[in-house]
Amino acid sequence: MLKESTNLCTFLYLLLISLYSEWFVKCNTNLNKIELIKLSEYDNLLPSLEHFLMELKDMDHIECTMACLMNKLVCAGVFYNNLTKFCKLPTNHPNESMVYDTQPGWEFWKNIGCDPGWLYHSEHCYLLTHRKTSWHDAQLQCESNGAFLAEIKSAKENSWITEKLMDTNMFVLQESQGLPDFTEQVWIGANDIDNEDSFIWSETNSTLNFSNWNQGEPNDEYGEDCLAIIHKTGKWNDLPCSSNLSYICEKRK
CATH class of the missing domain: 3.50.4.10 (Hepatocyte Growth Factor)
Known part of the structure; x- marks a missing residue:
């Protein structure tokens, strides 16, 4: 091969x-x-x-x-x-x-390949970080690496992140700890902090032309203003920005 x-x-x-x-x-x-x-x-x-x-x-x-x-x-x-x-x-x-x-x-x-640890897809590099933190801290951590919280603009990109980036990293980590959790959620880069029910990507300040919400979401049940993607399903959910989750950074080539 x-x-x-x-x-x-x-x-x-x-x-x-x-x-x-x-x-x-x-x-x-x-x-x-x-x-x-x-x-x-x-x-x-x-x-x-x-x-x-x-x-x-x-x-x-x-x-x-x-x-x-x-x-x-x-x-x-x-x-x-x-x-x-x-x-x-x-x-x-x-x-x-x-x-x-x-x-x-x-x-x-x-x-011009990606830095060690980052995965390449469609002229961008992605990094899944397992250390759990709030949405705002995740944003700062991405920026410190010259990146931003991932902005998912298409079904193709959403599928790649779910099937390749998250599946190959997160499941292996959790399974090795004896804790497979297919409902694990990960921060990505949109929020509706400034205008309720109007989510925007924080890096480009653009609206969600593509979305993949889980059934009944977004619901802002507990003051949920930040966007996460669910492991395995690739569906989206809004959560309180103070929740501690893993996160995905993205940077352009």
């Missing part, structure tokens, strides 16, 4: 190389995913770093990219020299504070 997936990625990579001079590589399988975008401002430049993650000789483009894929959690990108066939994998993205050597043939592709 891994070999077939890698061959598919290689085919797509070669196809893109043949079509574009400014390459954008996006390779997705059930087992592997890497995204690299070429930054031409670093052509013929190489940072003078004491330690790269990896330095490889006699490599072609594909092999260099695959090396980054195999170390995708710590690989910040790919420096590749077309003239010498030399591959270097940095652990930090190039920046203005680095000192560079000018050497012909070098090109750099930035790894």
Whole structure:
């Protein structure tokens, strides 16, 4: 399975190389995913770093990219020299504070995959945090990570969060503790604090063009002004903002 997936990625990579001079590589399988975008401002430049993650000789483009894929959690990108066939994998993205050597043939592709622990979906990255807190504190925690409480804008996104993000994280955690709880609820980023029964997404200040309310919700039974999503069903519920729940952060790529 891994070999077939890698061959598919290689085919797509070669196809893109043949079509574009400014390459954008996006390779997705059930087992592997890497995204690299070429930054031409670093052509013929190489940072003078004491330690790269990896330095490889006699490599072609594909092999260099695959090396980054195999170390995708710590690989910040790919420096590749077309003239010498030399591959270097940095652990930090190039920046203005680095000192560079000018050497012909070098090109750099930035790894634009999600940070470790975050999951990728449709140009966004998501993180489910199990530490329980209030809605407002969850919002602050997301902001401290350059993110926001998740805003679910479509049925497709709602299904992905329910089936992939929440199911693979929350159920495993609870089952390992002997406490499977299919009614577990998780904070997402809408509230009706300012205008009762008019929920808005807090990050974009936009109305809910898509919703997936549980039967009888929202009901504001106990002054419930903040939005949560129910594990397993993916249905939505309003709860008091002071309730302590896990939460989902989201950030754009």
